Amino acid sequence: QLQLQESGPGLVKPSETLSLTCTVSGGGSISSRSYYWGWIRQPPGKGLEWIGSIYYSGSTYYNPSLKSRVTISVDMSKNQFSLKLNSVTAADTAVYYCARLEDTAMVRADYWGQGILVTVSS
């Protein structure tokens, strides 16, 4: 069974960089040509926001609202992909999910990590 697991600091100071890693296990290869890999976040008590996605080749798509601050990268040797969000503020406090994105018929997130709460506070 495919599993995704987010890891990283749960507390980040304002103006610093949020860095998270998603480890893919259970038989799924991040180098698969069939899938994209993405990050989605959810502020406490609020709805979902698509952050961006990456293909194994390294091509990326970022939400324009975050594009100037976001970098998503992939490490095929470790079967991981990562998120960096710089210059964070309290508005970036959220549960961050990594997900596998299936692209046949339409792009949708068919496997999700459990999520990691990142709080931005001094």
Next chain:
Amino acid sequence: DIQMTQSPSSVSASVGDRVTITCRASQGISTWLAWYQQKPGKAPKLLIYAASTLQSGVPSRFSGSGSGTDFTLTISSLQPEDFATYYCQQANNFPYTFGQGTKLEIQ
């Protein structure tokens, strides 16, 4: 960005009821729509994609329909485990966007 508006924001129902949730897109998105279920403290779970295709393993009491700008998610006979928040998501244009959610509560 395409705005996705769900209605109602919350609904109360009983086990065995039939429930319909609506999602409206601010512009046409063909059938590039998915529905997710989220329970408290858990990640969303994909239920339906391409407006009406049931994700593998999802019970057949869930169904979706619609195209263009108007879509519906129907649960034919509510079960206790169905009480959760439901989100629609469009994948017609990037950035992909979600509805604000519909909370389904026990009456």
